[in-house]
Amino acid sequence: FVANVSHEMRTPITVLMGFLETMQSLDLEKSQQSQYFEMMMSQAQRMKSLVEDLLTLANLEANTLPASLEKINITTLMVLLKNDAEALSQGRHAFSFEVLSPNHLMGEEREVLSAFGNLVSNAIRYTPDIASIHVKWCVNERGEGEFSVADTGPGIASEHLSRLTERFYRVDRSRSRDTGGTGLGLAIVKHIANRHQAQLIINSTPGQGSTFTLRFPKERISD
CATH class of the missing domain: 1.10.287.130 (Signal transduction histidine kinase, dimerisation/phosphotransfer (DHp) domain)
Known part of the structure; x- marks a missing residue:
């Protein structure tokens, strides 16, 4: 390290x-x-x-647990993410932000915003200009809350997926350096997910893009 x-x-x-x-x-x-x-x-x-x-x-x-639990308004959080994403992208990408269930999430707001923001900024860094990025919040059939970021970037080969949350792990070190990433973003996301009893799920197909999903237990979701 x-x-x-x-x-x-x-x-x-x-x-x-x-x-x-x-x-x-x-x-x-x-x-x-x-x-x-x-x-x-x-x-x-x-x-x-x-x-x-x-x-x-x-x-x-x-610290294994969040300092405090708050009732986080997902709609408000998505507005903040949209503003930050558009500033970082500077018009280079086509975004869609969707809130299918206007819920509240019980968690530490600063940490949740950091985790969501890291996933969005990663998508911006690795998605080619003019390509699309879709950010969505929904509640699945089991009542779990899901925040997902789907991009149309280069995708990631399966042998790399299990190591993406390691500190400083990069699929392409030279390209990561060009995009300005620190190599710690997904490690931070994984820690925040664990502290909120959430799962980080990564699906990716080389040449087609990637989807990163944070799935929160139904006990943390409220209207």
């Missing part, structure tokens, strides 16, 4: 140092300076995201 963290931190730090050395040694035009500053900001944001995810994961691993 420590080796993985060191590796993930070393890359953006090395890039930042390279940019700083270049700016120090060369007389760059203002437009070039702006370009370098933008790339440096991107690497700094990457480190910030990694540190935040590490702290979140450490907190989840240290």
